[in-house]
Amino acid sequence: MxxxxxxxxxxxxxxxxxxxxxxxxxxxxxxxxxxxxxxxxxxxxxxxxxxxxxxxxxxxxxxxxxxxxxxxxxxxxxxxxxxxxxxxxxxxxxxxxxxxxxxxxxxxxxxxxxxxxxxxxxxxxxxxxxxxxxxxxxxxxxxxxxxxxxxxxxxxxxxxxxxxxxxLLAQNDFATFLKSNEKDKAELLEKLTGTEIYSKISQLIYARNKEEQGLIKKIETQMEVVQILPPEKVESIQTRYEGVKQESVKLRDQLQTCTKRDEAFKKKFDIEKSIAQTRDKIKENNKKKESSLLRKEESKKQKEVFENDWELLEPQIELAISLDTKISTKKEQLTTLRHRFDSSSKELESKQRRDKIVTDRLNNSISALKNLYEELRIPESVGKKVADVIGYLQAQVHNYTLKQAEYNKELQSLKIEKVYDKQKEINLSKVNLNKLSSDFREFNRVLKERETLEKELETLTKTKKSKDEELTNYAQSLEKTQIQFNHSADLYRKSQIRVSNNVISLRELLEPGKECPVCGSTQHFFHTATIKSDFSVLEQSYKELTTKVNILQTKKVGVEKELDHLAKDLAKVKKDLADKKDHLEALQSLYEKSVFSEAYIEKQTEELSIAESKINSVILNYNKVIEERDKIIQAKEQIYKDQSRLNDSFNAYKEAKSESTLAKKEVEASSKLLTEIKEELDKEQAILSSQTKERKSLLRGKTVEEIKRDYKAKTEKFKVVFEAFQKEESDLLTERATIEGQLLELDQNLLAYKSQLKDISEKENSTTLKELSNQIELIDKELNNCYHLLQQDKENRKKFDVLLKQKEKQLVIAEEWGRLNTLLGSSDGAKFKVIAQSYTLKILLLHANKHLSYLARRYRLEQVGDSLSLQVIDCDMCDEVRTVLSLSGGESFLISLALALGLSSLSSNNLKVESLFIDEGFGSLDADSLRTAMDALEQLQMQGRKIGVISHVQEMSERIAIQIRLEKEASGKSKIMIN
CATH class of the missing domain: 3.40.50.300 (P-loop containing nucleotide triphosphate hydrolases)
Known part of the structure; x- marks a missing residue:
């Protein structure tokens, strides 16, 4: 990317x-x-x-x-x-x-x-x-x-x-990472590497183990709650259930007959009630008919009054139409006059503005001419006429021209072209010498790195031999312990079944001499106290062996991974040693032996410095003469500009004076025309006001169209009202016929029910119904009780068998999660997080130490055992181990930068990243450390990356030739410059 x-x-x-x-x-x-x-x-x-x-x-x-x-x-x-x-x-x-x-x-x-x-x-x-x-x-x-x-x-x-x-590399996270405790370091490493999954796995293992253990207790609780009835009691309940069931059938037949008679009594009562309500509806219909006739007569009277009022308004309508026409015509005349007035007003304002602008320009030109005389500092002896002043300026130009010729002669005598040729020769020699010096420093640096790598190879070889022996010991111990563990686990699982709550409760029911319901034996050899004691011993042995196996497996895996990393480290160090050897030979082959020495470089540097000083002295003198000559040229150019400005100012004054006279005449003519239009407009407005007042007194101020719309609306309204009265009369007649038909039907139904119920009273039937309902309710309760007891016992037996199988299965699952929780589980995720991030840290340190070999060759980062703690190896002090807290601010920054670059290499391991931006942080470095950091960044550049460094440090900015500079301007804004 x-x-x-x-x-x-x-x-x-x-x-x-x-x-x-x-x-x-x-x-x-x-x-x-x-x-x-x-x-x-x-x-x-x-x-x-x-x-x-x-x-x-x-x-x-x-x-x-x-x-x-x-x-x-x-x-x-x-x-x-x-x-x-x-x-x-x-x-x-x-x-x-x-x-x-x-x-x-x-x-x-x-x-x-x-x-x-x-x-x-x-x-x-x-x-x-x-x-x-x-x-x-x-x-x-x-x-x-x-x-x-x-x-x-x-x-x-x-x-x-x-x-x-x-x-985008930021330094703060790694400065914190370097000196934080193990917990904070694990969390920060998770955030930086995106490996938060290990904490989540640890928490999920802990939660799952807790859940699985809880399921065992839950199943045991459920088994204790389940109750099972004896067989003889089940048989008794079944016999009683069949007898009660037959008695219930007889009583329900009797209840059905009484229920039907009770429904007939209710329907008879409902019909009598409906007959009374229907007769009330007939009376209500008569009242509605009388009310409709009264409202119809009232509407006829209102219509007659409205038609009389309309006949009186007709003369006013004709007069209003005449006045509306006159007013409309007058308004059109006034609109035309107003347009003329507005147009003339705008024209006058425009000419007044132009007059002001021209007057201001005239005043400005007079002021500018006056200011220019003061600025040029013309002597009083010259006078105020423009022609005299221009002659004075031309005389000054002649004097400057003579001085310019003198400086040109002096410049020719210095022969600057030959001086510049000599300077180029010196600069070329400096470039060659700088390249020689840089290669000589690189040769010494690589030489030291080769020595460091040789020591590292020796240390890694010894460590690998020690780890091989350690792995063999762990493998042998694990094999012996695994055999013991398998035997103990088999005994433990069998013993678990013997001490389960369900088995113990069944065992306690056994009596000497009586058969066991499971195996049929009359001799019972097991005792609960003895079995529990044996189980405790087996359980303790099982747990100890589980812990021992887990510890040995963890250590064995850890040593295997360490050996894998050591093998990779050895291969890398050997490759690096070969690279260093090739690098040294390549540098030596570029130069002769007499040249490739510190004494030669110092001598050449001194000789070039003396020659450069002489050349610079000649160039300095040449530049001074150039500077004086340029001042003369600038003075001449300024006089030419002053002369041009004087001519421009005088011409502007004459032009402004002519325009001002013309503008004042145009303003006076426009003002007179505007007054005439205003007088005519006021006269026509008075006539319109009189006509409008007369029109308002007619038709209550309404328009003719409004009056006609009112008449039409009223007429339509009366028509709708009378149509509604006709519909209402028709609906009332239809309603009356329907009600009378319903009444006849209800009378016939009532006679039928009276004939059906003549042999028994409603009270006698109600009493019999209640007695039968009570008897059936008692029998149903007994029947339901027996049925539920039988069903509950059947379900409890199935449930107990299912729970027993679930418990046996759950014990195996819980045991597996318990072992996994012992190894990796924790409530906060810390256990697995520290283990996982320990391996991540090892890989990170491989990358970081590679960058640190360029940034600070004196130091190497090292992990403390299998923990997340870091320590620093001081190579200049015979590989002395130092705490990271002993580092200075500049040293901490360089090591933090190495960690940041290491993470960048780790994150982009499978991806080519060609752009890199490093944020601020170089201000804590001294000059030598800063140069070292810059050399390291240049090494990264050689790997094909384009690197951007954000910094305030002046020396760093000077070292980097290409810059994106931000310059502040007014109002808090900035400008980007690239050079």
Missing amino acids: KITRIELCNLASIESEAVIDFEKEPLLSAGIFAISGPTGSGKSTILDALCLALYDKIPRFEISAGTTKVSDGGDSEISQNDVRNILRRGMANGYAEVDFIGINEIRYRSRWTVKRSYNKPDGKLQAQTLVVYDLTNGVELQGTKTELLQKLSQAIGLSYEQFTRTV
């Missing part, structure tokens, strides 16, 4: 568009470049834009309080950690755009955009958008923002967390 271009606009302190193109010079050929600038100028904003375009996230926003609300620059508020806060205040929109080459070698462009509503600076912030293009195939990727972010991660080959620890 490789970043090729970054473009941002209106983000934080960066205003307007800014482009950083890594495929154009000078960045194209630069393997390492600096991002420099004062605090707050926007260095980190460049990296923010990179993260926004690729992941819609910003690292520094993720640590802020998410619940805090801040103003969005308008009338609304948004969360403090909302990425849209990066939009520069006062801007209507902004964007971040990144071009990159994905892991599939396809070029992509991702553009993240944020804008405000209506594209106004005070508008509400809208949701950010993301657009992604496949530049290789010329297509736009489709999908929601979430889907596009997933496609970007796939194309980059890194998740957001992996990107921020592989491409």
Whole structure:
């Protein structure tokens, strides 16, 4: 993955568009470049834009309080950690755009955009958008923002967390990591490497073991609750159940006959009640008919009054139509006059503004001419006429021309071309000498590294031999212990069944001389107390052997992994030794033996310094003469400019004076015309007011159309009312006929029920019904009780058998999870997390120590045993072991940088990452350490990476030739410069 271009606009302190193109010079050929600038100028904003375009996230926003609300620059508020806060205040929109080459070698462009509503600076912030293009195939990727972010991660080959620890390296996490305790170190290593799964596995094992053990207790509790009836009691309950069932059938037949008679009595009562209600409906129908006739007569009277009023309004309508026509005509005349008045007013205002502008210009030209005379400091003896002043300036130009000729002669005598040729020769010699010096330092450095590697090879060989012996011992011990464990586990499982609660409860029911219901034996040899005592001994032995086997397996696996790592380390050290040898031979072959020495380099350096000092003295004198001559030339150019300004000012004064006279005449003519139009407008307005007043007194101020609409609406309303009265009369007649038919039918049904119920009273039937219901209720209760007892006993027997099988199965499962929990499980996940991260740390240290060999050859990081603790090996003090707390600030930074670069190598192990950005942190280094760090970064550059370093350190910025500089400007904005 490789970043090729970054473009941002209106983000934080960066205003307007800014482009950083890594495929154009000078960045194209630069393997390492600096991002420099004062605090707050926007260095980190460049990296923010990179993260926004690729992941819609910003690292520094993720640590802020998410619940805090801040103003969005308008009338609304948004969360403090909302990425849209990066939009520069006062801007209507902004964007971040990144071009990159994905892991599939396809070029992509991702553009993240944020804008405000209506594209106004005070508008509400809208949701950010993301657009992604496949530049290789010329297509736009489709999908929601979430889907596009997933496609970007796939194309980059890194998740957001992996990107921020592989491409963007921050030092703070590793400075903390270096000196933190084991628990904090494991958590931080999890976060940095993305291996949180081991903590979750440990917690899940702990929870699963607890759950499986709880299931055993739960099953035992359920078995204790299950009750089983004796066989003789079951037979008694079955006999009683059959007898009660036959008696219940007889009583239900009698109850059915009584129930039918009771329903007939209820229906007879309902019919009598319906007859009374129907007669009430007939009376209600008569009342509605009388009310309808009264309302119909009232409506006829209202219609007659309305028609009389309309006849009186007809004369007023004719007069109103005449006045409406006159008023309409007059309004059109007034509109025309107002348009003329408005047009004349605007014309007058325009001419007045022009008059003011021309007058101001005249005054400005007079003032400018006066100020120019004062600025030029013309002597009083010259006078105020323009022609005299120009003559004075031309005389000064002649004097300067003579001085310029004298300086030109002096420059020719210095022969600067030959001096510059000599300087080029010296510079070339310096370059060759610097290359020789650099190669000589590299030769000595590689020589020391070879010695260190030879010691490391010897140490690794001894360690591997010791670990081989240790592995053999563990394997033998594990084989013997495993045999003992298998025998103990078999005895323990059999004994578990004998001491289960269910078996013990059955054993206690056995009596001497009576048969066992299971095996039929009359002799019972087992005693509960003895069995429990034997079980305790077996259980203790089983647990001790389980622990011993687990410990031996863990140690054996640990030694095997250590041996695997040692084998890889040995191969790597041997390869590195061969590489160092080739490197040394290659450097020696470049130079003759007499030249490749420190004495020769020092002598040549001194001779070049003396020659360079002489040449620089001549060039300095030449530059002084050039400077004086340039001052003369600048003075002449200034006089030419002054002369031109004087002519321009005088011409502007004459032109402004002529325009001012003409503008005043035009203003006077326009003002007179406007007064005449105003008088005519007032006269016509008075006539319109009189006609309008007369019209308002007619038809109560309403229009003729409104009066006619009212008449038509009233007429239609009366028509609808009378139609409704006719429908109401028809509906009442239909309703009366329906009610009378229903009444006749109800009378016939009542006679039928009276004939059916003449042999028995309602009271006698109700009493018999209650007695039968009570008898059936008592019998049903007894019947249900017997049935439930029989069913419960049957279910309990099945349930007990199922629970017994579940317990036996659960004991095996719980035993397996118990062993696993002993090895790896813990409630907080710490046990497996420390074990897993211990192996991760070993791999990380291999990468980190490789980088540390360039950054600080004196030190090597080492893991303390199988823990997560770190210690430092001081190679300059005979491999003395030191605590990391004893390191100085600069040493801690270099080791932290090595860890950060090691993690970058670890994270990108299966992925080629060609872009790397390292954040601030170099300020704690002295000059030598800083040079060492820079040498290490240049080594990374040689591996094909393009490296960007963000730093305030002046020496670092000077060492890196290509820079992206941010310069502060007014109003808190910054400008990006690349050079």
